[in-house]
Structure formats: C-alpha cells, structure tokens
Amino acid sequence: MSKTITPYHDEQATKKEQVADMFNNISKTYDFLNHFMSLGIDIIWRKKAINELKNDKPKLILDVATGTGDFAFEALSILKPEKIIGVDISRGMLDIAEQKIAKRGLGDKFGVKLGDSEKLPFEGAEFDAVTVAYGVRNFENLEKGLADINRVLKPGGKVVVLEFSKPKAFPIKQLYNFYFSYITPGIGKLFSKDARAYSYLPESVAAFPDGQTFVALMDKVGFKNTKCRPLTFGICSIYTGIK
Numbered sequence: 115m116s117k118t119i120t121p122y123h124d125e126q127a128t129k130k131e132q133v134a135d136m137f138n139n140i141s142k143t144y145d146f147l148n149h150f151m152s153l154g155i156d157i158i159w160r161k162k163a164i165n166e167l168k169n170d171k172p173k174l175i176l177d178v179a180t181g182t183g184d185f186a187f188e189a190l191s192i193l194k195p196e197k198i199i200g201v202d203i204s205r206g207m208l209d210i211a212e213q214k215i216a217k218r219g220l221g222d223k224f225g226v227k228l229g230d231s232e233k234l235p236f237e238g239a240e241f242d243a244v245t246v247a248y249g250v251r252n253f254e255n256l257e258k259g260l261a262d263i264n265r266v267l268k269p270g271g272k273v274v275v276l277e278f279s280k281p282k283a284f285p286i287k288q289l290y291n292f293y294f295s296y297i298t299p300g301i302g303k304l305f306s307k308d309a310r311a312y313s314y315l316p317e318s319v320a321a322f323p324d325g326q327t328f329v330a331l332m333d334k335v336g337f338k339n340t341k342c343r344p345l346t347f348g349i350c351s352i353y354t355g356i357k
C-alpha cells in the first residue's frame with residue numbers, strides 16, 4: 115500500500131484530523147492565496163467544471179469539501195438551483211463561507227454544515243448532483259468518500275469532481291514541478307500562517323491517483339459513464355460520473 119501523505123506527518127493524529135487542523139489554520143488567507151497562486155486560473159477551472167452540469171439542471175446540489183464556498187457560489191450563479199448544501203470537516207473554512215453567504219444575501223439558497231465525506235450526514239438518494247473541488251485529494255479514504263457520494267445521489271444524478279492532476283508533456287511537466295515544488299511553498303510561507311500547508315499541497319498532488327486510475331475508482335464504487343477531462347495541459351482535471 116502507498117504511504118498516506120498527511121499535512122504534519124504526525125503519527126498521533128489521523129489524516130482527517132490533520133487536514134481539518136490545517137484548513138482551520140489557513141482559512142483566513144485561503145481565498146487570496148488560491149487566486150494569487152493560480153494567477154486567477156482557478157476561477158476559470160471552477161466555471162468549466164460547473165458547466166458540466168448545465169444540461170442536467172440540478173435542483174438540489176451537495177458541495178462536498180465546500181471550504182470557503184467558492185465552488186458552490188459558482189454553481190449558484192451558473193446553474194441557479196433551488197438549493198445548495200455545502201459540507202466540510204473544517205469549522206474555520208465554513209465560518210468564512212458563512213460570512214460570504216451573509217454578505218451576498220444568499221442564506222436561503224446556500225447553507226453549510228460540518229460533515230465528513232466518508233460519512234455524509236444525509237439519507238440516501240437525496241441529491242440531483244454532487245460537486246467536489248480540490249477536496250478528494252485530501253480525503254483519508256478516497257474509495258469510501260466516493261462510495262458515500264454515490265449513496266447520497268439520486269439514481270441518474272451526476273457527480274463532478276475537480277482536482278489537480280500531473281501534466282505529462284515536456285516542458286509543462288518540468289515547469290509545473292518547479293512552480294509547485296519551489297514557488298508555491300515559498301509564497302505559502304510568506305503569506306500564510308502555516309508553511310506546512312503549502313508543502314503538503316505538492317506532496318498530496320504527487321500522491322493522488324489521477325487520470326484513469328481515479329476513473330477506475332469511480333467505476334469501482336458504482337458510477338456509470340465516467341469521464342476524465344484534462345484542463346490546461348493536464349494541470350487540473352474534471353471527472354464526471356452518473357449514478
């Protein structure tokens with residue numbers, strides 16, 4: 115079995131506990147650093163991923179690992195569903211999401227709650243769509259998380275996952291590795307209170323089973339019509355599947 119990558123390499127705490135701690139530590143600078151480090155491209159990637167649901171017109175959406183809510187806000191603006199519920203294991207990230215929801219007056223459309231992707235606090239077959247952006251890489255048990263997403267989807271419902279992947283072509287692969295291994299942790303150290311978080315980022319991306327390996331896992335837990343769509347030379351990928 116491959117080694118589990120954790121934020122603090124702490125053998126006394128589970129990956130889930132460490133991930134929740136880490137996001138609690140970085141919640142206040144998370145949005146700024148996201149846009150800064152990706153040069154704003156993360157906004158385009160999020161829009162592309164949400165557009166995968168445009169023809170499905172989902173009424174009730176669950177955004178897993180919602181964090182500060184940016185993927186859900188994008189879904190609200192593009193898809194205009196009746197309601198989105200966001201779940202996350204980090205109270206600190208949800209506090210920021212709640213502040214943004216209140217500021218934008220979206221309290222009747224978007225609600226958040228503490229919840230674990232591996233044990234989602236919902237009955238089965240409730241949601242028309244489930245979305246996850248930059249969350250699956252952080253799951254402690256990826257297969258369990260995907261299986262639980264499948265459980266809460268209605269039959270025929272769709273999952274859309276957006277996650278970093280590893281570009282394979284020269285010279286993008288080399289440039290990307292340099293940026294991710296040296297520049298990202300450097301910027302993280304400067305602006306975030308938690309330097310480890312931005313070393314964990316490239317480590318967790320390197321360890322993530324991307325591309326067809328991830329698609330095979332989606333198939334294994336029961337998704338049909340699974341697809342992988344690489345974006346921007348494969349720096350990110352959108353995965354979709356139907357229950």
Ligand SMILES: C[S@@+](CC[C@H](N)C(=O)[O-])C[C@H]1O[C@@H](n2cnc3c(N)ncnc32)[C@H](O)[C@@H]1O
Nearest residue numbers: 137179180181202203204207230231247248252
């Ligand atoms: C990189 S952030 C992404 C936030 C947001 N989706 C976005 O696009 O900006 C990853 C989030 O996943 C959450 N997370 C990690 N493991 C989780 C789990 N098992 N269940 C729910 N949320 C989880 C973290 O707390 C964190 O807020």
